[in-house]
Amino acid sequence: MTSRALILQCLQCALVFAGAPLLAGWVEQCRAWFGNRHGAGPLQPYRVLRKLWRKELVVAHAASWVFRTAPYLLVAAMIIAGSIVPLLAPIVPLAPAADAIALVGVFAFARMVSALAAMDIGTGFGSMGARREMLIGFLAEPALLMVLFTPALISHSTSLAVIVRQLTTTRLFLYPSMAFAASAYVMVLLAENARIPVDNPDTHLELTMIHGALHLEYAGRHLALMEWAGAIKLATYMAIGIALFLPWGMSATGSASGIALATGLLAVKMTAAGTALAAIETLLAKLRLFRVPEFLGTAFMVAVLGILVHFLLGT
Amino acid sequence: MPLFAQITNLLAALFLLVAFAMLAQRRIVHLINLYALQGGILALSIVAVGYGTHQESLYLSAALNGLLKVIVIPLILYRLVRRLGLAWNRENLLRVPTLLLVGLVLNIFAFDVALPIAHLAGTINRDTFGIALASVLLSLLMMIVRTTALTQVLGFLSLENGLIFAATSVTYGMPMMVELGIALDVIVGVFILGVFFFHIREEFDSLDLHRFDRHEE
Amino acid sequence: MIILSILFMPLAGAFVLGLYGHRPWAFAANIGFSAATAVATAVMTARVLAHGPFLALHDQAFVDPFNVFLVDLTAFVTLTTAVFSRAYMHIESHMGRLTAGRLRLYHSMFQLFALTMLVALLTNNIGILWVAMEGATLSTTLLVSLYRTPASLEAAWKYFILCGVGIALALFGTIMLYFSAHALIGGQASLLWTDLDRVRTRLDPTIVGVAFAFLLLGYGTKVGLVPVHNWLPDAHAEGPTPISAVLSGLLLNVALYAVVRFQVLADGSLRDRWPNQLMMAFGLLSVLVAAFSLARQRDIKRLLSYSSIEHMGLATFAFGMGGPIAIFAALLHMTVHSLTKSSLFFSGGHIAQKTGTQRIDQIQGLLGRNPAMGWAFMLGTLAILGTPPFGVFTSEFLILTVAIHKEPWALPFLAVGLGVAFAALFGRMQAMVFGETRVPKAPAPTSLWPSFLHLALVLTLGLAIPPALSRWYTAAARLLGH
């Protein structure tokens, strides 16, 4: 493990940690534009975070330590996830900690923590949000795993770094199976990050919200952490998608110039992905909760089709 | 065929005839008479066999059987019938002709079973085996169709007659010790039955067997 | 001599107790005579162990590896039953269910019954065997109707008629066998089993085939083989419990012993597997019918008697299969069934006595008030159902082993029979032993140690078979299998 790799790892951590709100802001801004609104600008999340930071920390009487530790654990889990995905180069010293499957596991861990925290106060909304969140979780996870299986089968490894190295270092090769995987992945991403059509990130209306209900009792710096964790999660999912389906342009060796190029390319890809996400959200309408299984079931089927295509057409 | 063999065969035929008659008889007193008659025929046939084969022990056996089956048991049964007040009771037998027909079929069946065995037999009056088997089956049939305890017992006793008939006429008699044992068992059995009848009547007011089939699962 | 002394003890007992059986000391005397018989059999056993099998009384009596252990078993179970009967009948006479005369009758007939069974086992003469079996029927008829209730009279009547007819058929079979041997041996010896055994290959197959049909059906009635088993549940349920115990534990064994003796002869003569197939068919049918009947029983002793039918069926099946292991297993099965079933009748009898009812649905929660009774009954049930480490498991294990080798077609039937029997019997047992306590406190002391003693023996047999016993079984298996 070289010092360059270490530097790269730190850079990546910082990038994910600090850049995630920007991405979230950009998506919001695009949605505003698509909705014919001005929008508050891509930097708005930072302002919100700063405001929450300063606010008094208000906690319900009934809250136990589960409630209070959850925000920290969530952010930590998301940062771990974000630092494992190859962002700029397929050189990730932390990669042995978790492969793609473990990454799904880390997200599941975070989901459980947030659901338990939401149930801690004992309010109706909290437990409702928790059960809906868990519902989406167990529906989305099989689909996500099937998505990840396609590249894993191609590269004979579930390690993201290995997959990306395989995809970037061989000459440009179009895998038809990956097209299926990519579309399934987008659907999973929408569900997992509480986006339309599964959830509406803008509303705290009880009938529609899923994710928002989990945050309902949080205030002050806790809420800030929760929001930040959400932003990192979105960024990480985007990063995974980019690493798997658009890995070109990453620096294979991790040289300074390569990294610079890769960073630039990453910014472009992220911007494009954010715009696309906003476009999808604007074009679609929110589904009823019990339509979500159908939606995710479709995602699962598409991912399975991807695997079958892989077997049929080979590599 | 020597004379004694002809006599034995004749007695065997009579024996079977009595068995048929018992199957069809309705009145208890007549049944007992028939039983005594059967016992007599049995004793006579034992004498005939004993004479024909020069076995003195068979005379003893004949005496034993005659005493028991012509005198002792019928006497006991008469006494029982009188004390139980059953003397002129008659039983409702369903369809006597059918019964006799079934008996006939049984007869044919028994002869059919006995035929190959009889061929092997070294004894002279080998054909009586079929008759013994037939009378055993007829007695069984009689037990099945009878509905009172006493008549059932008569069927049982007649069954036992058939057995002894088989033992003596076909095989020229069992060893004495065994015969004595069998006789002892029969007499004890009849005594026990006698005791029984009183208890049964005490408890059920009747010797009709239908009455006491209600304690079943 | 020794055989005479074995037979003398119960005979003397029958006489003495017939005169004084109602006295307070009669209970102990009953034990005393049984103990004396047991001692005499022990002496005989020692002699057999030392010098091997022997004939006695002008060849009319004999002891070989097959009957020696059954004689021991009979003497032993008679003794423990006498011990049990002391406590049990004491309570019965206290409760006024028995008059002095009946007590005399009971004690006398108990000894007489023991005598007939010993005679049946020890005699070499198949005619005497028949006489003894008939004697056993007669002596127990009186015992079954001891209470003179309508139900018991009915049961005794059924017992008498059905077994009487059965045994009459057996006599017919015996006569035919005698007939077929007469030409070969001639004279008195044609009834001696040892002589018949010598010429068995030369006996005429046609006659022996028919004779065996009669004998199997006849003695099978006393074994309790389906479809001629119908006397058995009634006789067991209505008589006094000690009699149920010896009926199930001993009489059925003795009857099966007789069947097997004849099977050996028939095997030798027929040389096809007809006798074997017949016994297997009867055995399997008994297992199945008994198992399915168990599910509908409401009376505790009736329940146990159906289980007896099942187990005798199993043993018959095993004898039918033949071969050293199967016969070994069948002998073991007879032993452990006898011990376990009498143990169950001991505890079941006390249960019925304490609760004042034999109806299963009125008994509940034995474990709460009378733990010893509850445990004895529960462990006994487990044992009889073939649960390891009790000995019944061992024999069933061996029977299944042989069945897999020789008669795989029978396996589904056996499995269904064993399974259904387990579910039915265990379910009934559980309802009685567990649950809210409804049982009143014991009115008088009980005598459960015979029950536990039997269970301990069965447990020992399940874990290890003593070499001496195993040698006997093996020798008997060789004797029967040739």
Added chain:
Amino acid sequence: MITQVGHDPLDIALAVCAMWLVLAAASLALSHRPRALRALFVGGAAGSFLFAAAGLLALFAPATHTTLPLGLPQLAFHLRLDALAAVFAILFGFTALAISLYTAGYLRHEQTARIARMAGQYHLLLAAIGLVLLADDAYVFLIAWETMAWSSYLLIISDDHMVLARRAGLLYLITEHMGAIALMLAFGILQAGTHAGLAGYAFGVMRETTLPPALASVVFALGLFGFGAKAGFLPLHAWLPEAHPVAPSPVSALLSGVLLKLGIYGILLFTLELLHAPLWWWGVLMLVLGLVTALFGAIYSAAQNDMKRLLSYSSIENIGLILAGIGLTVLFQAYHMAALATLALMATLYQTLNHAVFKSLLFLGTGSVLHATGERNLGKLGGLIHRMPWVAALLLIGSFAAAGVPPFNGFVSEWLLLQSFLGATSFPQPYLNMAVPLGAAAVVLVAGLAAYVMVKFYGITFLGQPREAALKNAHDAGFGERIALLLLAGGCLFLGLFPAWTVDLFRPAAAQLIDPGAARDTLEGHVLFCRLHAATHADYGPLIVLGALALVSAALVLILRRLAPAPLRRVAPWNGGHDTRTARMQDTAEGFGQPIRQVFAPFFRMQIQRPAPAETAPVYASRVEDPLWYALYLPITRSVCRMSEWVALLRRRRIAIYLLYAFVTLIILLVLAP
């Protein structure tokens, strides 16, 4: 590696079994001294520790065997402690250690008679389990196996005054007995194949013999049925959710933690050890059966409202996953893919060990809750984290472990299992290649559902507000119980964080069952992570994950303290402005399960009681029933009843009829006579 062993591990294990028997007997003698009786459990715990230690020693020593002068004339008791048995011995010893300690504390307030009864039966059960693992011939095995069944039955109906307990016990024992009959037949066929007479019952002889495939398949099917009855996979699972709730909690823990695993042990013994050449379709059958069972268990556990029922369905789920793992192992083994077979076997064993530890933890925890509140119904619990901080904290670990999320132990086995699914792509049959990886999706779905269930279990029991006033008086677990829970939670953490070390425990077993080379090379690793070299390459480092989690959260806490030192203020919950003074505003257990019932409605047999609109005290209740109960168990019962009715028709209440039977039989016999 332990090189020099003072005593033969087999001797130690045997001595421990004997000691348990002595303890069982001692409970009879001490039946009036509660303190001494409870001390027996501590003795039992010491024995369990020794047993586990013997297992550990046996892992790294060649298999030892011995015979005892008991048993049948030609078949003495054969005993042996090999690597496979050693793995299960460790599992059993460790779990039993915790459960024994727990029980010693748990029984504090019980009646003496009950303690005595439990002490006797419990130690008998331990001895029987130990003997099952040591058995090396079918006779000992069956003796121990059935003794285990009925002694555990007695424990299940410890509360025999409850009708439900009796029903459950009966169902359990009948199922077990049917299984035992099947096993007896299976062993019999195996023995018949050896042509060695009774001596063929020794496993040693069976190992040397190969049966023809048709017979082997019969043995396999019988074995699967027999062991399945114990392990509880579909459709033999029905006893599980009935028996666990009514049994005393330590017994539930032992049932779920150890007894079910012995079914797994048996299947491994049969498929990979005694029948050496598995056929591919066995694997597929077990795989499908396992996945169906797992899904069934997961879905049903989400719909339960009783703590222990929920956990027992979750046990069914885990058993399903384990069976799927065995199925994969057998499938790989049938095609001689040693590396993948090893991987799948390790996943199986890992899952087995994990489940033993975390499910015992959860059951013991529910025992403490039950003790403290007298309540098993989730709908009447809540907020116990404040009253029972120890139990709550330790059970949180257990819940995470059961949910299968990193860095806890449940995830490791799931990861290994998924990796082996991923490897299932180079079979000679293309349809297997396409179909088997889809199984992974089922596994993940099950894991997701497990997380759902655990959130429900933990959240409703420990979090939120108490749903009943009486809960305010709940007390935390006592000392003995706490030690046991700590031990098991520690086990969860150890297994979760040190997969490389744990896998080392399984290597000897994999070498024994599959291939020594593959066992050595398939998985490697050190303290930080474990690395896979099968068809796929991957790493997993739970310690890094945990370290990073701890590091980042600690850093965040520190930084935020410095940067945003706003004070903390306690207020009433906001709840979107709605009233929160009553605990009834919270989700009920039924409410929490509603999405599952909605999504999986076709799988359930449901009865829902909806309140009328005008009702003043509205009650909503739902009852979920097992369709298999109606599709399988009741029809069987009915057909047995019908059969016995037919048989009862033979009883005709007339002597004449009985005579007729004899007569007809005689005629038939005479006709048939040769």
